[in-house]
Amino acid sequence: MKLNNFSTFLRGGLVCLGIIFSFNDLAVAQEVVVFSGRKEALIKPVLDLFKEKTGIDVVLKAGDSAALGQQIIQEASNPSADIFIAKESGSLEYLRLKGVFEPYVSDATAKIPERFKAGDGTWIGVCGRSRAVIYNKGLIALEDVPKTLEDLTREQYKGKIAAVNASNESFIAWVSALRIYFDDTYVRNFLKKLKANEIHLLSDSHTDVRKAVGRGEYPLGLINHYYYHLQREETDPAVTNVGIVYLDQGPNDRGEIVNVSGAAIIKGAKHLKQAQQFIDFLASPQAQQLFAESNFEYPLVSGVNTHPQVLESLNCSQASALDCLHVMEVNLDRFGELLESTTDMLDEVDWH
Amino acid sequence: MIKKGLDIIRALPSFLTVVVMTVPILCVFSFAMGVDGQLWQRLWATRIPALFTSSFLLVAIVTCTTLVLGGILAYLVERTDLPLRRWLKPLLVTPLITPCYIIAICYVNFFGINGLGEKFFYALGWEITLPAIYGFWGTVFVLTFGTYPYVYTIVSSSLHQLDPHLTEAARCLGVSRWARFCGLILPMLLPAFSAGAILVTMYVLSDYGVVSMLRYPTFVNAIYEQISGRYNYSTAAALSMVLIAVTVLLVLAQGMLTKKKYYASVHMRTKGIVLHRLGWLKIPSLFFVAGVLVFGLLLPIGILIFWFMQSLHLSALHRIWAMSWTELAHSGFNSIFISSLAATAAVVLALPLAYASVRRPESLVGRVYFFLSQSGIALPGVLIALGLSLIFSRTVPALNFSVFALFLAFLVHFFAQALQTSQAGLRQVSPKFEESARLLGFSPIRSFWLVTRPLFTPALMTAWILVFLSSMRELPASLLLRPAGFDPLTVKIWNAASEGFYEQAAAPALLVVILSLPLIFVIIKSQGKYTPSPESN
Numbered sequence: 001m002k003l004n005n006f007s008t009f010l011r012g013g014l015v016c017l018g019i020i021f022s023f024n025d026l027a028v029a030q031e032v033v034v035f036s037g038r039k040e041a042l043i044k045p046v047l048d049l050f051k052e053k054t055g056i057d058v059v060l061k062a063g064d065s066a067a068l069g070q071q072i073i074q075e076a077s078n079p080s081a082d083i084f085i086a087k088e089s090g091s092l093e094y095l096r097l098k099g100v101f102e103p104y105v106s107d108a109t110a111k112i113p114e115r116f117k118a119g120d121g122t123w124i125g126v127c128g129r130s131r132a133v134i135y136n137k138g139l140i141a142l143e144d145v146p147k148t149l150e151d152l153t154r155e156q157y158k159g160k161i162a163a164v165n166a167s168n169e170s171f172i173a174w175v176s177a178l179r180i181y182f183d184d185t186y187v188r189n190f191l192k193k194l195k196a197n198e199i200h201l202l203s204d205s206h207t208d209v210r211k212a213v214g215r216g217e218y219p220l221g222l223i224n225h226y227y228y229h230l231q232r233e234e235t236d237p238a239v240t241n242v243g244i245v246y247l248d249q250g251p252n253d254r255g256e257i258v259n260v261s262g263a264a265i266i267k268g269a270k271h272l273k274q275a276q277q278f279i280d281f282l283a284s285p286q287a288q289q290l291f292a293e294s295n296f297e298y299p300l301v302s303g304v305n306t307h308p309q310v311l312e313s314l315n316c317s318q319a320s321a322l323d324c325l326h327v328m329e330v331n332l333d334r335f336g337e338l339l340e341s342t343t344d345m346l347d348e349v350d351w352h
Numbered sequence: 353m354i355k356k357g358l359d360i361i362r363a364l365p366s367f368l369t370v371v372v373m374t375v376p377i378l379c380v381f382s383f384a385m386g387v388d389g390q391l392w393q394r395l396w397a398t399r400i401p402a403l404f405t406s407s408f409l410l411v412a413i414v415t416c417t418t419l420v421l422g423g424i425l426a427y428l429v430e431r432t433d434l435p436l437r438r439w440l441k442p443l444l445v446t447p448l449i450t451p452c453y454i455i456a457i458c459y460v461n462f463f464g465i466n467g468l469g470e471k472f473f474y475a476l477g478w479e480i481t482l483p484a485i486y487g488f489w490g491t492v493f494v495l496t497f498g499t500y501p502y503v504y505t506i507v508s509s510s511l512h513q514l515d516p517h518l519t520e521a522a523r524c525l526g527v528s529r530w531a532r533f534c535g536l537i538l539p540m541l542l543p544a545f546s547a548g549a550i551l552v553t554m555y556v557l558s559d560y561g562v563v564s565m566l567r568y569p570t571f572v573n574a575i576y577e578q579i580s581g582r583y584n585y586s587t588a589a590a591l592s593m594v595l596i597a598v599t600v601l602l603v604l605a606q607g608m609l610t611k612k613k614y615y616a617s618v619h620m621r622t623k624g625i626v627l628h629r630l631g632w633l634k635i636p637s638l639f640f641v642a643g644v645l646v647f648g649l650l651l652p653i654g655i656l657i658f659w660f661m662q663s664l665h666l667s668a669l670h671r672i673w674a675m676s677w678t679e680l681a682h683s684g685f686n687s688i689f690i691s692s693l694a695a696t697a698a699v700v701l702a703l704p705l706a707y708a709s710v711r712r713p714e715s716l717v718g719r720v721y722f723f724l725s726q727s728g729i730a731l732p733g734v735l736i737a738l739g740l741s742l743i744f745s746r747t748v749p750a751l752n753f754s755v756f757a758l759f760l761a762f763l764v765h766f767f768a769q770a771l772q773t774s775q776a777g778l779r780q781v782s783p784k785f786e787e788s789a790r791l792l793g794f795s796p797i798r799s800f801w802l803v804t805r806p807l808f809t810p811a812l813m814t815a816w817i818l819v820f821l822s823s824m825r826e827l828p829a830s831l832l833l834r835p836a837g838f839d840p841l842t843v844k845i846w847n848a849a850s851e852g853f854y855e856q857a858a859a860p861a862l863l864v865v866i867l868s869l870p871l872i873f874v875i876i877k878s879q880g881k882y883t884p885s886p887e888s889n
Contacts, residue, residue: 033836040847041856061836062847064580071753073583074745080753080836094583167581203567204577207852215466217484238466343582350398352569352577 031057032274035072036085037065037169038261043085045294050281056274064204065091065169072100072266082269083278085126088173088259092123093336095264102265102272108280111301116260118333125260125332126282127291128298130325131174132225132256133245134210139219145245146220148253149178152194159198162218166346167204170224170259175346176338177257180330184345191349201351214239229296229309244313246325255326259335260300298322366708366721369701373725373764376739377596383742384593387586395590399574403591407570407598410491410563411556417496418552419545422503425644430511432628434637441508444641445501445876447648449868451825451842452498453561454861455648457849458655459485459494460565468655491568497648498562499555503548505876510544516626550606557599558732560828561846571595572732576828579738589742592735599730653865659858680844680859687840688867690755691823694762698770698819699812701763706775707800711783722771729768733829736761740833758833762823769822770815777811778804817871825864 036043040062047058061068065086072081072095084101086092095101101122109117109124116125135145140160146152152161164171178187202208206223210231213221216239228244246256263282265275281287288299296307298321305311306321316324428434429441447455462469464484473480485493514537522532557572564573571591578588630637705725708718728736740761744752751757781804789799827842834843841860848857 035836039851041851041853059837061834061839063831066582067580067832070583074749074752078750165577167577203564204581205850207850208567211852215464217465236466340583347398347587348394352399352574 030055030274031059032082032271032278033059033080034061034083034085034278035068035081036060036062037068037087037091038062038085042295046282046287046290049287049290050278053281053286054274054277056277058278064167069095073098076100076267079266079268079270081266082271082275083263084266085261085263087169087261088335089123089125089262089332090173090176090335090339091169092118092262092264093333094339095336096120096122097336100267102267102269102275104265104276104279106276106280108283112283113300115332116300117262118264123262123264124279124283125262125300127288127295128258128260128300128322129170129224129226130246130256130258130298130327131170132223132228133247134213134221134223134228134231135243135245136213136216136219137241137243139216142243142245145243146247147245147250148248149190151247152199152222153190153197155197157197157220159200160218161194161197161220161222162200162202162209162212163194163222164206164209165201165204166343166351168206170206171222172339172342172346173259173335174257176335176342177259177328177330179338179342179345180334181254181328188345188349191346191351195349195351210242211239214242225310225313226296228313229307232309246314248328249326251326253326255328257330258298258322258325258327259332261297363717365701366705366718369705369767370721370725372760373728373767375743376736376764377727377731378739379742380589380592380735380739381596383585384589387590391586392590395587399591400594403569403571403574404594404598406488406568407557407572407595410488410495410568410570411553411602413492414495414499414556415549415552417492418500418503419549421496421644422500422548423507423541423545425500425504425641426508426511427628428637428641430508432630432637433634434630434641435634436638440641442873442876443645443649445505445872446645447497448501449865449872450498450649450652451561451827451864452495452555452559453565453827454656454845454864455498455652456494456562456565457845457854457857457861458652459490461854462651462655463490468658486567488568491563491566493647494562494566495556495559497644499552500644500648502551502555503545506548506551507541507544510541514540520626546606550603553602553606554730557595557602558734560732560734565849571598572734572828575732575738576734576832579734579741579832585738585742588738592738595735596731603730656858656862656865659855660862663855663858680863683839683841683844683860684863684867686838687824687842687864690758690762690838690840691820693759694766694823695770695816695818695820697759697763698767699774699816702767702770702774702815703812706771706778709775710778725771726768728764729766731765733761733765733826734832736765737829737832740764753833754835755838758830758835758838761829761833762819762826765826765829766819766822769818773815773818774808774811777808777814780811781807814875817874821868821871821875824867 034047040060043060043062047060050056051058061081068081068084069086069091072079072084075081076099079100084092084095092101096118101118103121105121109121112124116128117123133146135142144156146154146157151157166172175187175191178190182190200218202212206227207230209221209223210227212218214231214234225244225246228242231242232240234240248254248256263279265272265279269275283301285301285304288301288304291297292299292304292307296310298306298310302320305319306316310316310321311318311324314321314324318324425444429437429444434440461467462485463482464470464486465481467482467484469482470480473482484490518540519532519536522536527535559570560572560576563570564576571594575588575591575595578591579585582588705718705721708715709722712718740757741752744757785803785807786799789803790796794802824840825842827846830840830842831846834840839847841864844860845857845864848854848860
């Protein structure tokens with residue numbers, strides 16, 4: 001423990017400084033650097049499978065999409081990332097408009113439907129998710145759960161709904177979608193009404209929302225659909241008594257918003273070949289299957305089935321949930337240009 | 353003339369150090385100046401008043417609770433006939449081994465409906481409803497148990513050194529016990545209390561982990577959300593500027609409160625202390641101390657161990673997310689690597705500044721340097737990360753989000769710890785030794801090396817360990833500045849726990865605790881010697 005020799009001390013310091021500056025050059029050829037806005041736990045199985053199949057090492061930085069996006073923009077002249085993975089299309093579109101992505105089209109990416117990828121081949125959707133309402137069956141009966149967007153603002157749900165704050169990407173995209181479908185005044189009023197209805201904004205994470213509803217702290221929560229299924233996977237039976245409702249599903253209703261989580265290659269990527277392999281892998285049936293199985297998301301490639309539990313929750317007899325769900329018609333590629341004004345609007349209504 | 357030139361060259365390292373320490377803050381400031389008026393208006397109308405109240409309230413209450421708790425514990429251990437007090441005395445410092453945010457992670461899951469606590473009591477046959485810990489009082493609870501040791505250690509060592517003859521004299525003069533306590537002991541302990549209060553205030557004001565885990569909005573997590581969730585740093589910089597102002601005000605206010613009086617006793621005698629007999633209070637007091645140890649140490653560690661055991665047999669679905677041993681070792685190495693780097697650099701850089709401040713206290717430049725280079729400790733890691741990020745993005749983007757940026761953040765943030773400790777250590781080495789060496793014809797550097805250095809090395813070790821420990825537990829700057837593939841342990845803990853995978857967070861959290869354990873005891877042992885005296889703050 002004792003370090004009496006001062007020169008050892010100094011020498012150690014110098015060696016460390018030496019290492020630090022050589023650290024960045026230790027790049028191995030067989031690797032791909034992935035920046036993921038998706039949480040580490042939700043992307044890890046796929047990365048592991050990729051490594052196993054190709055032998056290519058995945059160097060991961062998991063964080064918030066906007067922070068990673070900032071870094072990609074700043075490093076545009078000398079990028080450290082090869083791949084960017086985002087939770088939803090808004091961040092991808094925002095960065096596409098900044099010109100930091102490298103287009104890539106292949107047989108594999110061609111299998112992704114047009115509406116779930118960028119027209120210029122810069123990014124692909126990897127898996128789909130829709131907004132939904134999770135409810136605690138012990139606290140509220142199915143017939144009392146809100147069925148439409150407007151229901152959420154009703155007096156009877158005052159103080160009973162949990163949601164995420166303005167730092168959550170999926171939520172921002174949801175608000176952007178509403179702005180496209182309605183207009184800004186309507187959406188601003190809607191958000192204000194929700195605030196007046198004492199909606200509880202727990203944090204920036206839907207996991208907190210699903211856990212709070214599962215535990216019985218709140219009867220209702222606004223989530224992405226797969227959080228309901230993740231809650232059902234909890235090992236403790238006391239917290240799995242939850243149900244899911246998709247809003248606006250009547251034959252003439254406007255439907256739920258479906259968004260995609262996607263990926264793109266960074267312009268000037270140091271490991272371009274590996275990055276392309278990675279994108280092909282994400283679009284492959286195997287990876288799609290894994291997203292569907294381990295995270296209950298909607299696979300986008302035909303031939304890969306949605307998880308049976310997801311289909312069951314939708315009363316769906318088709319192979320793909322997207323064929324059963326009534327989807328709100330908005331263009332995903334408008335989310336990018338709206339991103340900043342949406343966050344401004346959320347700040348204005350104090351969505352914190 | 354030549355001498356003057358030499359002086360400038362000699363002052364250069366110190367000057368550079370000061371520049372490195374202050375530039376990040378200045379950068380945040382200048383960026384905030386450029387924020388447009390409309391944004392300021394909106395922030396003042398929506399966020400700032402609420403954040404101001406919530407941050408200020410939290411700091412005020414936690415400072416009060418820690419002063420009371422730390423003071424009572426110090427008194428019980430030092431001045432009463434509490435049973436087992438010899439054992440309890442060092443044990444009461446041990447909550448420091450668990451970083452506060454880890455305590456918060458444990459309690460989030462322990463308290464609340466269907467939490468671990470309810471299940472535990474249910475297994476014992478009691479059906480109890482435990483309230484959730486989120487919000488203000490939960491945050492106060494966790495921060496109090498996590499930070500009272502700062503107050504406790506300083507106050508108890510001060511009580512330990514308090515001359516019993518003074519109280520004895522007062523007693524002979526017929527002063528009642530209560531009046532003796534209020535009129536004599538409390539004022540003499542005031543410097544110790546205020547030193548503890550400053551440490552707690554700084555800690556609470558810069559805390560990110562606990563307030564985010566417990567969903568209590570303060571400036572720090574509002575700023576963090578802006579940095580990580582927006583493509584524009586304007587709001588972050590504006591809020592940062594307000595936070596800097598709040599910090600400066602608080603530090604000044606506390607300085608004013610405590611500058612007035614300072615007592616010292618020439619004789620330091622600990623013999624002849626009359627212990628306060630607790631009588632019937634003995635058992636309740638013992639329960640009280642035990643309760644503090646349970647909530648501050650045993651329960652969180654127990655929960656971590658419980659999760660760790662569970663993580664060894666997770667279901668297949670969860671196993672795929674679990675952390676492997678190689679990954680754990682890898683991030684453990686990252687943590688140790690970056691922390692020792694920061695610690696080494698901090699000690700090396702602190703040396704000339706500390707030396708100048710002790711040997712040439714009259715130099716104004718030296719004093720200004722000394723003050724400026726300490727600014728990092730008063731400011732949250734979030735702000736330092738923001739400042740560095742702003743600088744690098746405008747100058748050398750390749751260095752932004754690198755190991756080097758992270759290293760620099762730790763260095764700036766914790767430099768003051770190295771500086772204060774080495775200064776306190778140097779004070780104890782009499783300049784006479786060195787002067788004798790000079791008289792014998794040795795050069796200044798050689799006489800420092802031969803005479804002062806050996807006496808001074810233990811203090812440097814303490815300084816090194818302090819910076820190492822702080823760096824290893826730092827959370828927000830690590831989250832913001834790390835490069836891809838370089839996750840320290842804290843990031844692993846946070847990424848798992850913030851998504852609710854508590855079992856996966858247990859292994860890295862326990863590793864942090866285990867690595868902290870021996871180092872903290874080294875520090876406690878040297879506590880009396882090298883903690884900065886309140887006047888040097």
